[in-house]
Amino acid sequence: MILLGGLYFKAPPKVLVLDALLLALLTVVPKKKRKYGWLALATAVLAVAVWIFIPEKDSGDWQPYTFDAELAVLEAERIVSREDDAGPLYEVLFERWKQIEKDDPFPEEADDDCVTQSRPWTAEEFPEIAAWYERNKDFFDNLIPATQKPACYFPAAVTSMELSESMEKLSPVKYFARHLIRASYLDLGESDKIYDALQKQMAVYNLGKHMNQQPMMIDMLVGVAAEAMAYDALKKTLIEQPFPEDISIGDFLAVMVPIRASHFDHQKKWQQMVAYEKLFVKNVFGMFYQVNSDGKIRFPHLKTYMNFIQEQCPDEELTELSNSYLKGVKWKVSIFVRF
DSSP, rough: HHHHHHHTOOOOOHHHHHHHHHHHHHTTTTTHHHHHHHHHHHHOOOOOOHOOOOSSSOOOEEEEEEHHHHHHHHHHTOOOOOBBOOOOHHHHHHHHHHHHHHSSSSOOGGTOOOOOTTSSOOOOOOOOHHHHHHTHHHHHHHHHHHHHHSBOOOOOSSSSSHHHHHHHHHHHHHHHHHHHHHHHHHHHHHHOOOOHHHHHHHHHHHHHHHHHSSSHHHHHHHHHHHHHHHHHHHHHIIIOOOOOTSSSSHHHHHHHHHHHHHHOOHHHHHHHHHHHHHHHHHHHHHTTTTETTOOEOOOHHHHHHHHHHHHHHHHHHHHHHHHHHHHHHHHHHHHHHOO
């Protein structure tokens, strides 16, 4: 298994030779002479352990090994035209949201039980929350058109550093969905603006659909959660609320077009997701290799590897990244092994 694993992960020839020698030591070498083989192997392991902690003489242009060719093939299938892509609009909104969270955070303490996220409510019941939505109305007015784009492209997070950056986007997406649902219930509670409420709820559905277009499992889980929130809100709005007479069937169907026209190829999506998740795990193992501009591959020294990690992460983020990322890697490795 060790030898097969080395061949599959394209280990350097020297490593494959050591694997072959270990296999021969266990099977071919006579039992009387195996003690000399084990002694030689122990000496080699000790030499490698010493080598790891010896500083490198040349830095060169060595970088962690990544499977860029495989990524390029997968990403070519996800090309989206600039006119149809909601990704750039979301990137702008993500930056604006960071500023809102810093200067004018949502008053969570005003609704500890999340009542505003589960039923119609009024400004009289929750004045602080209603005032917050009024101050940030412009942000949500810009969010809804972004969700109406037919497609969304975010670069796939197939390395550990990219995963950390991707996680920063997932948190705002969840808040976008929750706040749009809350705002829709405010429309229903204040003035029975059912058409405006439906638009916000459909924006949550479209937001989930955009996340489902991303290739990684964690993005898809966020998308499924957003769609579930939208379905629950739509059910309460269309079934439990009195439908106003001034809205025609045509207006209603126009709002519901995305659901009526949606088609999700589960088999194709699952195959794409598994391909990207496998690529992520391969890049995880690739971090233990280095490649230079000449295409040469080597094992990095431990000190070189840790220096690279510290260059990529600020000191205050390094500990948090290490803890959260290692948990994620363990989970993703289990997926890779299954498939």
